Amino acid sequence: MSDMTIRQVLGRSVWDSRGRPTVEVEVHLEGGGSGRAIAPSGASTGSGEALDRRDGGSRLGGYGVDAAVAAVNTQIRAALIGRDAGDQEGVDQCLVTLDGTGNRQVLGGNAMIATSMAVAHAAAAGSGQPLWRYLGERTLAGEEPCTLPVPEVQIFGGGAHAEGCIDLQDFMVVPFGAGSFREAMEWTAEVYRAAGSLMDRRGRRCGVADEGGYWPAFDSNEEAIAALATAVEDAGFSTEKEVGLSLDIAATQFYREGRYCLGKDRRTLDVGQWYEQLARWLSEFPICMIEDPFHESDLANHAALTEAFGDRVQIVGDDLCVTHTDNILACQRQRACNTLLCKPNQVGTLSEALAAHQMAKEFGWNTVVSARSGETEDVTIVHLALGWGIQQLKVGSFARSERMAKWNEALRIEEALGNKARYAGRAPFAR
Ligand SMILES: C=C(OP(=O)(O)O)C(=O)O
Numbered sequence: 001m002s003d004m005t006i007r008q009v010l011g012r013s014v015w016d017s018r019g020r021p022t023v024e025v026e027v028h029l030e031g032g033g034s035g036r037a038i039a040p041s042g043a044s045t046g047s048g049e050a051l052d053r054r055d056g057g058s059r060l061g062g063y064g065v066d067a068a069v070a071a072v073n074t075q076i077r078a079a080l081i082g083r084d085a086g087d088q089e090g091v092d093q094c095l096v097t098l099d100g101t102g103n104r105q106v107l108g109g110n111a112m113i114a115t116s117m118a119v120a121h122a123a124a125a126g127s128g129q130p131l132w133r134y135l136g137e138r139t140l141a142g143e144e145p146c147t148l149p150v151p152e153v154q155i156f157g158g159g160a161h162a163e164g165c166i167d168l169q170d171f172m173v174v175p176f177g178a179g180s181f182r183e184a185m186e187w188t189a190e191v192y193r194a195a196g197s198l199m200d201r202r203g204r205r206c207g208v209a210d211e212g213g214y215w216p217a218f219d220s221n222e223e224a225i226a227a228l229a230t231a232v233e234d235a236g237f238s239t240e241k242e243v244g245l246s247l248d249i250a251a252t253q254f255y256r257e258g259r260y261c262l263g264k265d266r267r268t269l270d271v272g273q274w275y276e277q278l279a280r281w282l283s284e285f286p287i288c289m290i291e292d293p294f295h296e297s298d299l300a301n302h303a304a305l306t307e308a309f310g311d312r313v314q315i316v317g318d319d320l321c322v323t324h325t326d327n328i329l330a331c332q333r334q335r336a337c338n339t340l341l342c343k344p345n346q347v348g349t350l351s352e353a354l355a356a357h358q359m360a361k362e363f364g365w366n367t368v369v370s371a372r373s374g375e376t377e378d379v380t381i382v383h384l385a386l387g388w389g390i391q392q393l394k395v396g397s398f399a400r401s402e403r404m405a406k407w408n409e410a411l412r413i414e415e416a417l418g419n420k421a422r423y424a425g426r427a428p429f430a431r
Pocket residue numbers: 041042043044045160169248250318370371372373374
């Protein structure tokens with residue numbers, strides 16, 4: 001037994017930003033260190049994702065987590081007490097074996113990821129270090145973790161995050177030209193304010209979407225993309241040199257029987273027409289990132305878009321890859337994308353999410369660590385970005401504190417690094 005030996009594991013239910021219960025786990029070590037983490041949860045999920053364990057029938061809208069919490073307080077607790085919290089891979093492998101399924105339906109992906117993250121927090125606390133530094137020592141081969149990621153911040157929300165008010169899911173900005181992370185957030189705030197004024201002038205502001213961007217009343221996706229570009233310019237920035245546009249299309253959400261169904265009148269496009277539409281947007285607007293442009297199973301069209309635009313646009317795989325090495329390998333074989341969206345709860349444990357990032361890196365892709373649309377005050381992903389050397393972070397926006405908790409944590413880390421802090425800036429975009 002050592003100071004890093006796990007002494008206790010406690011699960012409980014807390015609330016997320018959609019008013020649904022989620023799993024929180026606390027891990028206590030023999031030496032007195034402890035850590036806590038909360039599982040996030042998606043709304044537009046890929047079909048290969050780890051399953052959240054939900055229960056309760058009509059109670060809590062069927063979103064209860066009593067069984068997942070019970071799994072933490074019985075099976076998981078029994079399996080982890082006495083294990084070394086410093087052996088993250090061993091702990092995660094133990095969870096994977098205990099669950100015994102590919103989609104984590106026995107323990108629940110929510111129970112597993114909250115536990116996996118809480119163990120990392122406890123181990124960092126036990127070793128007297130902030131999590132980003134603790135992870136960096138283990139993953140960055142001697143390099144100091146000092147690169148702050150480029151933020152990818154939602155300005156308008158649509159799709160499954162705003163009850164389909166507009167088809168595309170996230171209209172975001174990427175302040176790659178800033179000189180520091182602090183400046184990147186200042187620029188983003190200016191764009192956010194400019195977008196709000198623009199929407200007020202046009203009578204388009206309807207509230208706030210799930211990730212903190214404005215809930216828009218635009219007539220078309222194209223109007224929203226153009227408004228985003230105008231907001232960047234209104235704020236005084238160059239879309240070419242300072243603040244790029246990024247879209248999460250989340251195309252699987254509006255794909256029905258071989259066609260993409262768009263707009264209030266549900267106009268449908270076949271795959272060829274949809275490809276042409278995307279190619280036109282990528283040619284006409286200063287878009288530097290595009291996520292899940294086609295249905296998650298359509299690797300061929302992802303590959304065609306990557307072939308045509310991948311030298312200047314990040315083609316990001318979210319539902320396409322679900323943070324899973326098998327899917328990343330399949331995408332690499334077809335050159336279906338060039339950037340991984342890494343959401344640890346899609347796969348279930350930190351070690352598997354790290355393996356996904358490392359595989360993507362080996363293939364020459366970039367990685368973006370990402371929050372989910374259902375979030376909490378948990379800031380683990382910020383520490384993963386720093387500690388795993390990931391240069392981009394997608395979270396959400398100013399109107400919601402569960403998003404700002406993450407951006408503010410990154411500001412604190414930048415301050416703690418002092419003059420060692422670097423900002424990833426253009427680096428991830430140098431293709
Ligand atoms: C963050 C996203 O949304 P969700 O968490 O709903 O999958 C996304 O699709 O990238």
